[in-house]
Amino acid sequence: MSMPKRAAVVGLGGQAQKDHLPALADCRLAELVAVCDVDPRRAATQADQWRVPGFTDLTRLLKEARPDFVVAAVPHHAGRAVIEACAEAGVHVMKEKPFATDAHEAVELAALCGKTGIELMVTVQRRFHPLYAAAVDLLEHIGSPYLVEGRYTFHCPDPAAGWRGRAELAGGGCLADMGYHLIDLLIWYLGLPDRVLADTSAAAAPGADYDAEDTALVHLAYDAGLYGSLLVSRSAGPKTERLAITGPHGAVVVERGMVRRLDSAGQVLESLVREPAWPCAAATQIDYFCRVLDGTRPNPSGPAEHLPHAAFLAAAYASQATARPADPKEYLA
Numbered sequence: 001m002s003m004p005k006r007a008a009v010v011g012l013g014g015q016a017q018k019d020h021l022p023a024l025a026d027c028r029l030a031e032l033v034a035v036c037d038v039d040p041r042r043a044a045t046q047a048d049q050w051r052v053p054g055f056t057d058l059t060r061l062l063k064e065a066r067p068d069f070v071v072a073a074v075p076h077h078a079g080r081a082v083i084e085a086c087a088e089a090g091v092h093v094m095k096e097k098p099f100a101t102d103a104h105e106a107v108e109l110a111a112l113c114g115k116t117g118i119e120l121m122v123t124v125q126r127r128f129h130p131l132y133a134a135a136v137d138l139l140e141h142i143g144s145p146y147l148v149e150g151r152y153t154f155h156c157p158d159p160a161a162g163w164r165g166r167a168e169l170a171g172g173g174c175l176a177d178m179g180y181h182l183i184d185l186l187i188w189y190l191g192l193p194d195r196v197l198a199d200t201s202a203a204a205a206p207g208a209d210y211d212a213e214d215t216a217l218v219h220l221a222y223d224a225g226l227y228g229s230l231l232v233s234r235s236a237g238p239k240t241e242r243l244a245i246t247g248p249h250g251a252v253v254v255e256r257g258m259v260r261r262l263d264s265a266g267q268v269l270e271s272l273v274r275e276p277a278w279p280c281a282a283a284t285q286i287d288y289f290c291r292v293l294d295g296t297r298p299n300p301s302g303p304a305e306h307l308p309h310a311a312f313l314a315a316a317y318a319s320q321a322t323a324r325p326a327d328p329k330e331y332l333a
């Protein structure tokens with residue numbers, strides 16, 4: 001068996017501490033060799049905890065720790081500089097979603113990855129979860145879908161907190177952030193819509209100073225006749241994650257840890273459950289990325305695959321600003 005890949009984690013906040021650092025201890029094909037955060041105290045604490053060198057400067061880390069790849073879990077506005085530094089050093093990147101903060105940045109970063117030859121995989125962990133893959137097969141049974149309904153909500157007590165409260169830093173609000181997962185499923189299962197009409201609001205905490213939407217409702221339609229909506233909120237609980245796709249012969253409903261196929265009256269025909277719902281998605285994702293780097297697996301979530309996500313978001317925000325429908329394809333390169 002080949003040596004484990006050398007991994008560094010950049011951005012040591014909530015997501016790195018919850019998922020990526022424990023995953024690097026659990027996964028089989030990579031090992032943590034360094035951590036980095038612009039906050040020196042955070043870098044020191046995590047370096048201590050995981051017994052690896054800690055850095056506040058990524059360029060120094062890349063030179064001294066010589067990782068094979070970097071897991072980038074930084075605020076959205078900081079992603080570009082991390083990818084650029086890695087590309088310059090020839091170091092591969094596993095990038096926390098979103099790929100980029102807007103459609104222009106997405107095109108430029110995709111070109112940079114292509115030019116420098118680095119592999120980049122965006123962490124949309126549902127792609128590595130068997131239930132979401134099973135839904136692809138179940139969709140074969142329902143005929144041509146005519147209705148899609150997505151909902152992803154939870155309650156965050158302070159929507160104004162940190163960089164997530166500022167649209168300019170986060171590249172939008174809940175739609176670009178948590179909504180990215182729902183958009184990824186939509187594009188995976190059904191492709192990019194032909195029209196979107198979006199409304200967004202930042203009204204859940206009156207008086208609080210934030211402009212990144214806490215709630216978004218996107219109507220969407222395809223020329224083939226399929227239409228529906230996505231509702232995303234980081235202020236309206238309870239925590240719910242659901243995507244239902246209906247066709248003439250029934251529906252497929254994906255929820256956390258479960259996928260069901262229903263008949264047209266809503267009776268369950270078959271279901272698959274995974275318990276626990278997310279036993280090891282983060283470690284699976286890292287091991288999968290190592291296989292991509294070895295050339296033994298395709299990259300299902302590379303820069304080119306994420307241009308449609310950026311286009312969807314650009315169209316949704318343009319539609320919100322103009323109160324008119326927008327065609328995401330017009331925002332593709």
Ligand SMILES: NC(=O)c1ccc[n+]([C@@H]2O[C@H](COP(=O)([O-])OP(=O)(O)OC[C@H]3O[C@@H](n4cnc5c(N)ncnc54)[C@H](O)[C@@H]3O)[C@@H](O)[C@H]2O)c1
Pocket residue numbers: 010011012013014015016036037038039042058072073074075076078096097098123124125162177
């Ligand atoms: N896949 C998921 O389900 C999921 C869940 C949560 C967050 N995320 C993603 O993870 C990323 C990080 O989110 P988070 O919730 O951990 O944010 P966070 O604010 O908790 O942590 C970000 C960390 O990055 C550090 N940082 C800022 N600029 C930096 C830079 N230039 N270089 C190095 N470190 C820097 C900050 O000091 C902070 O410690 C985002 O892209 C977010 O969308 C994904």
